[in-house]
Amino acid sequence: MKNFFTTNISGADPVISNAIDDEVRRQTNGLELIASENFVSEAVLQTMGTVFTNKYAEGYPGKRYYGGCEFADVVEQAAIDRAKEIFGAEHANVQPHSGAQANMAVLMTALEHGDQILGMNLSHGGHLTHGHPLNFSGINYKVADYGVNKDTEQIDYDELQRLAEEHKPKLLICGASAYPRTIDFERIGQIAQSVGAKVMADIAHIAGLVATGLHPSPVPHCEFVTTTTHKTLRGPRGGLILCREEFAKDVDRSVFPGVQGGPLVHIIAAKAVSFGEALQADFKSYQQQIVNNAKALAQTLSDAGLRLVSGGTDNHLLLVDVYMDGKGITGKVAEKALDEVHITVNKNTIPFDTQKPFVASGIRLGTPALTTRGMKEEDMHSIGEMIAAIIREPESEQVKDLVKRSVAELTAKFPMYPERLKERSGGASRAN
Ligand SMILES: *Cc1c(COP(=O)(O)O)cnc(C)c1O
Numbered sequence: 566m567k568n569f570f571t572t573n574i575s576g577a578d579p580v581i582s583n584a585i586d587d588e589v590r591r592q593t594n595g596l597e598l599i600a601s602e603n604f605v606s607e608a609v610l611q612t613m614g615t616v617f618t619n620k621y622a623e624g625y626p627g628k629r630y631y632g633g634c635e636f637a638d639v640v641e642q643a644a645i646d647r648a649k650e651i652f653g654a655e656h657a658n659v660q661p662h663s664g665a666q667a668n669m670a671v672l673m674t675a676l677e678h679g680d681q682i683l684g685m686n687l688s689h690g691g692h693l694t695h696g697h698p699l700n701f702s703g704i705n706y707k708v709a710d711y712g713v714n715k716d717t718e719q720i721d722y723d724e725l726q727r728l729a730e731e732h733k734p735k736l737l738i739c740g741a742s743a744y745p746r747t748i749d750f751e752r753i754g755q756i757a758q759s760v761g762a763k764v765m766a767d768i769a770h771i772a773g774l775v776a777t778g779l780h781p782s783p784v785p786h787c788e789f790v791t792t793t794t795h796k797t798l799r800g801p802r803g804g805l806i807l808c809r810e811e812f813a814k815d816v817d818r819s820v821f822p823g824v825q826g827g828p829l830v831h832i833i834a835a836k837a838v839s840f841g842e843a844l845q846a847d848f849k850s851y852q853q854q855i856v857n858n859a860k861a862l863a864q865t866l867s868d869a870g871l872r873l874v875s876g877g878t879d880n881h882l883l884l885v886d887v888y889m890d891g892k893g894i895t896g897k898v899a900e901k902a903l904d905e906v907h908i909t910v911n912k913n914t915i916p917f918d919t920q921k922p923f924v925a926s927g928i929r930l931g932t933p934a935l936t937t938r939g940m941k942e943e944d945m946h947s948i949g950e951m952i953a954a955i956i957r958e959p960e961s962e963q964v965k966d967l968v969k970r971s972v973a974e975l976t977a978k979f980p981m982y983p984e985r986l987k988e989r990s991g992g993a994s995r996a997n
Contacts, residue, residue, distance in 0.1 A: 586987050587988075590986065592604070592980065593981055594907060595976065596907060597909050598909060600881060600929050601770065604982075605795075605801045607982070609839050612801075613834075617830040622827060622830050623821060623826060630950075637833075641828070641830070644833050645659055647840035651843050652776060655809050656807065656809065657806070660825065662829060664791065665694050665804070667805060668694040668702070669701060671819070674812060675736045675789065678707060679705070680736070681709065682738060682887060683710065683762070684702070684711075685738065687914075689916045695767070711724065713875075722749060722752050725753070726756045726759070735763065736762060738764075739765075739783075739787075740770075745883050745884055749781075766790045766791075768790060768994050769796060771881070772792040772796065772798040773882055774852055774856070776848070777849040777852040790807040794836050801939065802838025803829070851937070854894075855932050856881060859931070860877070860878060860943045861884060861943075861945040862948065862949050865945065885928050887899045887956050889926075895912070895925065895926065896920070899955075900960035903928075906955060910930055911929055913927045951971055954968060
């Protein structure tokens, strides 16, 4: 009989094992430009696959509902201390399973059912959890929304002030999933204060930039700050809440028992490891390179005649208007054509889009993942030219072959996860 504790994945389950190997190869052989994705370190990967997955630890360090939590306490306390240090926050809750769960817990803390919120419109860069009608936030609360100015395609703070006065929200929600510009958290804090609202700043996308001072921090200006840990912050998939001490108990109670049961201790351990990495000096140069790379990519695309929403970028992402009022192609067509040459992006609506969300006029590009691989400005320049070539001629097999070869050459220069790059066990290897 096989030993339960020593059977490994490749022997035990070829279906999943092969899919894992294929995924390592897909990530290695393609150009990952999805702005919300990144590649974690081997240390973070290893930590996620540890025996902490076996442990129930409902409660918080020192106050658990289960025995045997002394080592779970060590990892959770380390994650909390490091998160507070990174962001200069008074309180941190590291248990949210995701960014959406973090937001749900804050809304539960700050609001009663049916209260008014004011959040950024999804089609202008906001997130589902900021008041979309199909999301808990839009179902349980009264929603008003703000967007960007039609000419500048940037947040119009005077208009936001006016909307805040009109709707008198109890909670103002800021932060975005597809906004390439700096967000003025100080101004938003002032607007909220002027109408007696609290603020939740959701920095899911820009957390790494905030952590290193490359984007102004919302922490001094907002009661609640939420983030994911897996985007620019480059940790395991998960969520994090920061807040002022006065809300600490309520936030903790909203996470557990409010919206979650047992915490994912193996993921919290991996969060602690990634927070430790974020506290190293080289994390700042990594974040600076992300921004430099985004600017280089923006410049190349704009030189190639593509229109950038808001004219450029201040952060890690850019929104490219590939439709250009019918002169170009839709985001849907662009995403598919780029996917065929192993450049991974997502279609995205642009502000005041005339296309439906599933078609969209734009694509969103981000540089965190490729920067993790070690790519620099000159690589962004090459990639920008590949993208422009595909968008110009999305149906040309000749262009596709050419770009596919360039992608293979470039990715070969930036290897990743060498220990995990195995040949497929049995069966044919997927062509790349
Ligand atoms: C990604 C994102 C989230 C949600 O994160 P999940 O972990 O996918 O739930 C929340 N808010 C913003 C602004 C995001 O970009």
